[in-house]
Amino acid sequence: MKNIAIFYASSTGKTKFIANELSIHLEELKEYNIQVTGTEYMRDYSNIIFGISTWDGGSIQEDWKEIWDEFCEIDFSNKNVAIFGLGDQKKYPDKFVAAMKPLYDQLKSAGANVIGFTSTEDYNFKYSDAIEDGQFVGLVLDLENQSELTTSRIEDWVKSLKKDFI
Ligand SMILES: Cc1cc2nc3c(=O)[nH]c(=O)nc-3n(C[C@H](O)[C@H](O)[C@H](O)COP(=O)(O)O)c2cc1C
Structure with a gap:
C-alpha cells in the first residue's frame, strides 16, 4: 500500500486523536491537518x-467550512477515498454524523471511488444523513458514548481498507 494520506x-482534538490512531495502523501514511495545510x-x-x-446541528466542522469552496474544485477521479466521521449519537440523535454526507456527496460528484462503508449495527440514534444503501458511508466513531468500541472499529476498518487501497 503506497501513496496514502489522511486529511x-x-x-477539540477528537478527530485528531483518531487520525493519529489510524496512522499507527497504516504504514506509510502521511497526516495533514487541513486547518494548517x-x-x-x-x-x-x-x-x-x-x-x-x-x-x-448537522454542519461540517469549521475548518472544513473554510476550505470547502476550494475543496469542491478538486478532481478526485482515479482516487480511492475513505471517510471517517465523529459525532455524538446521544446528544444529537437526529443529526448523527451528518457532516459525512456533504463530504461523501462532493467526493462522489468529483469522481472519487469511495470505499470503507460500515454497518450501522451497535449504534443507537434516530436518524443519520450519513447512510447510503443501509450502511454508513465510512467509519463512524463516537468518543463521547462508545469510546470502548473505538479500537476494534478502527482495526476492522483498517483491515477492509487494506484490501481496497491500491
Ligand atoms: C456544539 C456542538 C454541536 C455538535 N453537533 C453535533 C451534531 O449535530 N451531530 C453529531 O453527531 N455530533 C455533534 N457534536 C459532537 C461532535 O461531533 C463530537 O464531539 C466530535 O467528537 C468532535 O470532534 P472534534 O473535536 O475533532 O471536532 C456536537 C458537539 C458540540 C460541542
Missing part, C-alpha cells in the same frame, strides 16, 4: 482518508 480537521497536497495522493466531525 482531517478537529475542533488546507487543500494543498490532496491532489498528490491516489489513496486518501478524510476525517470530519459534525457540529452545530
